[in-house]
Structures are given as C-alpha cells and as structure tokens.
Amino acid sequence: MVLDEIEQRRREVKLYMNTQSDDQRNGRWRSFPFTHPSTLDTIAMDLDLKNKVKSDLESFLKSKQYYHRLGRVWKRSYLLYGPSGTGKSSFVAAMANFLSYDVYDIDLWRVSDDSDLKMLLLQTKNKSVIVIEDLDRFMVEKSTALSFSGVLNFMDGIVNTCCGDERVMVFTMNSKDQIDPAILRPGRIDVHIYFPLCDFNSFKSLANSYLGLRDHKLFPQVEEVFQGGAKLSAAEIGEIMIANRTSPSRALKSVITAALQTNGESSVAGKYGRGSWESSSPWASAEDSGESSGCKESLVPVKEIRKLYGLLKLKSSNKIGPSDHESQLILR
Structure with missing residues (x-):
C-alpha cells in the first residue's frame, strides 16, 4: 500500500526559502521546521476532486521505474489557480504533508538572473515540493534580469535532469488568462487545478471544521x-x-450578511463554478454552544434581508456625490 509506504518514511519535513543572491554567507537556502497543520482531509474542496489529487500523488509515488523506462525525469507539476484566499497555499502544504516531502519556496523577486535560478534548482534535494507562488504577477511586474526563457527552462529544461528525482513542482496563479500558453503546455504543467470561491458544499465543510456544525x-x-x-x-x-x-448562530448570520454584500458582483467563479481538474497526463448537527439564553430568534427569509439591504444601499447612494459613487464602483 502506498499510504503505508508514506507512513514508513515519515520524517521531519523542512521549509527552505531562498535568500538574496548577494547574501550567501550560509548558502542560498535557509531552512526551518515545516509545521503547517494543513492536510488533504482538512482542505475544503470538492470530494471527487480531492480524491483525484490523492490518486494522482499515489500514482506518482509508484512510478519511478515507469518514468525511467520512458527516459523522463521523475517529477510531476501542478498549476493551482483561482482568486486570492481560496486555499492554494494551504493546499501546497497539504500536499507536502501527504508526501512527507520538504518544501522549497522560491521567491523569484530574490533571483538575480537565469543562471541564479538554475543554481537554486541544482541545490534542491530529492523528495521535495518546489513552489513558485504568484507566477502570473511576477511575469507582469518582474524587475529582475530573470528572463521568460529562464522561467521556461526552470520548468522543464536540461537542468531538471541534473538535480535529482522524485520532485513535485507547484505553481500558483490568480488567473491563467493572460499567461503565455508556452508556460502552460503539457510537460511544463501536468495538472491544472482551479480553486473557486466558496459554494454551499464548501461552506458546509468549513462550518464542520471551524464550528463543529453538520447542520443548523x-x-x-x-x-x-x-x-x-x-x-x-x-x-x-x-x-x-x-x-x-x-456562537455558531452569530457566525452563520455574519456569513449571510457578508455574502449578501457580494451578490451581483462579477467574478471568475461564474465562469468556472466548482473546483475543476485538467490533466495532460493519461493518469489520470449540533446545538449552538456558548450562547446566552434569551428570547427566541425569528428566522427572516433571505429575500426579505436582501430587500432591506437593497433599500439601505439605495438610501446610502442618495447621500453621496457622483464622484464618490464612481469610486465605490471602482473599488468593487
């Protein structure tokens, strides 16, 4: 069993972070104990998608001979993309904990040029998760001498064949719409996983984890x-x-209020909906606790709350000038 093999090789997992290229007194990598508590079980994600991830990681762990027979480097690459706050970084930590791999978190803003990035990769070890977060933002805002071709070579260039085996590479983005297709092609990215904003199923998972609620x-x-x-x-x-x-009831009321304020705003979630998986590989109830007793609460229908919220918004907008109103629209 692959899970038994994972348990047998449990070890202290470390987090490595790269330093500035001109600060090499103790080497380019600084290590720290990796104590992130996230696991695949605690991640709020569609269950089918989560099972696909587990299956894919387990298949990867068993495929050393298969990769070598094909003459390919034994590595797997993932793209995690979606709006901020949807759990991409926690998911990376959950993958590392599942595999019991060290994490190398590469800050591209601290990389001086293409050669520097290659040297960082060569100094990583086997059984590691190599992470580059916010790659889309770097490609737009980058202020270093690191080139586009340097990033491509890092993802699947010849240096990958020289730096060892059994590696998982993870790249995160808010959106891949403006990314050059060369970055996203099979071989550089094996699996694309979309992280959407929450739906009701995700909310129930969070309510169970944070509040111990299965129903309310x-x-x-x-x-x-x-x-x-x-x-x-x-x-x-x-x-x-x-x-x-x-106060679970207060928590749920606060979620309802916050959610109503977002209704009608445009979002990428409308395009993609629930979490999704794209692979270029053939593998493919509890009572309220801690609340003071008092008068019985009446459950107001959401449509009435929404109507009241709309009236408050209309009243508020009548009190502000056109320039203020325009600013509000831009901020949204």
Whole structure:
C-alpha cells in the first residue's frame, strides 16, 4: 500500500526559502521546521476532486521505474489557480504533508538572473515540493534580469535532469488568462487545478471544521444566498467563523450578511463554478454552544434581508456625490 509506504518514511519535513543572491554567507537556502497543520482531509474542496489529487500523488509515488523506462525525469507539476484566499497555499502544504516531502519556496523577486535560478534548482534535494507562488504577477511586474526563457527552462529544461528525482513542482496563479500558453503546455504543467470561491458544499465543510456544525437551522438561508451568487473565499468565511466561534448562530448570520454584500458582483467563479481538474497526463448537527439564553430568534427569509439591504444601499447612494459613487464602483 502506498499510504503505508508514506507512513514508513515519515520524517521531519523542512521549509527552505531562498535568500538574496548577494547574501550567501550560509548558502542560498535557509531552512526551518515545516509545521503547517494543513492536510488533504482538512482542505475544503470538492470530494471527487480531492480524491483525484490523492490518486494522482499515489500514482506518482509508484512510478519511478515507469518514468525511467520512458527516459523522463521523475517529477510531476501542478498549476493551482483561482482568486486570492481560496486555499492554494494551504493546499501546497497539504500536499507536502501527504508526501512527507520538504518544501522549497522560491521567491523569484530574490533571483538575480537565469543562471541564479538554475543554481537554486541544482541545490534542491530529492523528495521535495518546489513552489513558485504568484507566477502570473511576477511575469507582469518582474524587475529582475530573470528572463521568460529562464522561467521556461526552470520548468522543464536540461537542468531538471541534473538535480535529482522524485520532485513535485507547484505553481500558483490568480488567473491563467493572460499567461503565455508556452508556460502552460503539457510537460511544463501536468495538472491544472482551479480553486473557486466558496459554494454551499464548501461552506458546509468549513462550518464542520471551524464550528463543529453538520447542520443548523440557518443552513437553508446560507444555501439560498450562495445560490443567489454570493462570492466569498474560504479565507473570508474562515475569518468570520474564527471571530464568532463561540456562537455558531452569530457566525452563520455574519456569513449571510457578508455574502449578501457580494451578490451581483462579477467574478471568475461564474465562469468556472466548482473546483475543476485538467490533466495532460493519461493518469489520470449540533446545538449552538456558548450562547446566552434569551428570547427566541425569528428566522427572516433571505429575500426579505436582501430587500432591506437593497433599500439601505439605495438610501446610502442618495447621500453621496457622483464622484464618490464612481469610486465605490471602482473599488468593487
């Protein structure tokens, strides 16, 4: 069993971060204990998609001889893309914990040029997850001498054949719409995983993890606001639940209020919907706790809350000038 093999080789996982190229007193990599608690079980993700990820990682672990027979480097590359706060970084940590691999987090802004990036890769070890976050932002804003071809060669160039085996490379982006297709082609990226904003299923997973709730009388209202187009990230919902963890009802009401404020705003979630997987490979109820007793709560229908919220917005907009109103639209 692959899972048994993973358990047998459990070891202290480390996080490596690259230093500036002119700061090499102790080498380019600084290591720290990797203690991130995220696991694939705690990630709020569509269950089928999560199972695909697990299956893909397990297949990779068993494929050393297969890769070598093909004359290919034993590595696997993933693109995680989606809006900020949707769990991409936590997912990287969960992958590393699942594999028991060290994590090499490469900050491209600290890379001086193409040769420097190659040397960083050569100094990494086997059984590692090599991560580059926000690659799309770097390609737009980059201020170093690192070239586009340097990034491509890092992803699948000859240096990859010289730096060892059993590596997982992970790249994160907010969007891949403006990325050169050369970066995304098979061989450089094996699997594309989209991380959407939350839907009701994701919300229920978060409510179970953060509040211990499998069901609640407010769940139908929460479901309605998500069906109505609510656009909240897992990070936003998580913060609300942490702040209101002693009062599940208050936490759910706060989620409903925050969700109603996002209804009608445009989002990439409308394009992609639930989390998705694209592979270029052939592998393919609990009672409220901690609340004070008092008068019985009445459950107001969401449509009434939405109507009230709309009236408040209209009243508010009548009190501000055109320039202020335009600013609000831009900020949204």
